[in-house]
Amino acid sequence: MVVVAVPMTVKAFLLPYLEQLAKVCHVTVVCAQEDGALREVLPAGVDFRPVDIRRAISPLADARALTGLIGLMRAEKFSLVHSVTPKAGLLSMLAALVSETPIRLHMFTGQVWATKRGVPRWVLKKLDALIALCATHVLADSRSQMAYLLSEKVVCSGKINVLGNGSISGVDLQRFRPDPELRRRVRSRLGYGDDDVLALFVGRLNRDKGVLDLVQAFLLASAEQGNLALLVVGPDEEGLRPVIEAMATGNSRLHLLGGTSTPEEYMAAADVFCLPSYREGFGSVIIEAAACGVPAIASAIYGLTDAVEDGKSGCLHPVGDVMRMARLLQQFAREPGLRTSMGAYARQRAMADFASGTVVAAQVEFITGLLGGALGGRVGAQE
Structure with missing residues (x-):
């Protein structure tokens, strides 16, 4: 199960990863349903479940999203939940912990609190620390970001890693090239x-x-x-x-x-x-x-x-x-x-x-390594 807040994250960064992951197991993507186009671009073998996860703080909507995620995880019995982006990470890692999902993975792609001061910085930093606490495994998309998270004591050193040279998705060398x-x-x-x-x-x-x-x-x-x-x-x-x-x-x-x-x-x-x-x-x-x-x-x-x-x-x-x-x-x-x-x-x-193929291969290898032999059903769906 891959969880993000909005479809744009999937479209901009995750499609190559989802395509390759779907070749070794079934994948479910969860995010807000802002438009009807996401289902059309998802690779074959990837399911979609809409949950209204909002990027901005919205207590009532966040509570509904958390409840929806818990219900979905308990019904589908995923054995791995992979979240990207802060709000999706917070809600899905909490839901996965409550639902007793055995493998809970979050990828940090930047810290919104890095430029803030005072109480807002303290609160947002604590929320990132809560994400890391609920997760069983944590990734960062750059080595310098990992060093920053460690120095700020958001996550402990034995729990966080960077795959390859970093990047969330690498670069498509066919699309981005001199022309x-x-x-x-x-x-x-x-x-x-x-x-x-x-x-x-x-x-x-x-x-x-x-x-x-x-x-x-x-x-x-x-x-x-x-x-x-x-x-x-x-x-x-x-x-x-x-x-x-x-x-x-x-x-x-x-x-x-x-x-x-x-x-x-x-x-x-x-x-x-x-x-x-x-x-x-x-x-x-x-x-x-x-x-x-x-x-x-x-x-x-x-x-x-x-x-x-x-x-x-x-x-x-x-x-x-x-x-x-x-x-x-x-x-x-x-x-x-x-x-x-x-x-x-x-x-x-x-x-x-940073070729996309290299980055995605490292990500899929990491996921399948976590799952071990339990690759039947959906991503990590328990037998």
Whole structure:
């Protein structure tokens, strides 16, 4: 049984894993039913059970979801429950413990409390610790995140692991790859030629992603580097679009492009990828861009230090350091050789360490190892 909060997590990260896992056992996916499209994209052999798990705190809805999970687990008698994302982890690990599910696995993909202070940080951190306490096994999607969780005493060292080189799903090297023709088409559509240098951000627009820092750094850098442009791609979660537009008044080289289902198009067109986050579990978009041959400028925080090899596949900067970010943007804009050499190294590293097939194989091997010989029925369904 694989539990997440929303279908987007399944669609964005888990389909290759579910497809391979379904080849060795039956799989049930549980999440909120936000749309009717999830059943259509699930691989053969994967069942779906809707439970209204909400990302935001909602006591009544959370109680109903917990009750629903307990009922489902008791009825189906799963022997393994695998959760991803914080709310799904909390509810499913509690439900699995109450239901006496023998193998309870949670994967941490980042900590929402990492950037908070005071009581909110303490409460959210304790909830993550409760997830780890209820689980029998814990994974993190990066080694630096595992080190952070250990240092914060959220989980004990004998209980947590990282598979391979990390990442929740790796990168699809067929989808994310250098494509000169696609690069030309996208740049032409946006009004840019070969001499323009396109910096790219792909992700949710919120303050924790550091997008406002990036805009400020770009405005400083582009004032001196006229060939530099910035593409900001992603859904606006915190109403930042008017703020960004006000900041960039008079600058025609900053483009807010909204959400997309084809980030690989913009990555193929980009020259440098930017992720100035304040918190990340790993930073999957960085290795996707790397697979397209695009180096990164990213903040030196846990998670991103695994995704970027500083000085080789990109450059790291202190979190929130707008001036350092601006100088790096200028450097990449001025030095095509730097972009080429780091982009080539980034692609080789993505292919060697983070190919989706390699990451998924490690995950399936880990799961089947936990289950041992009990592979009949659904995922871990008891005989």
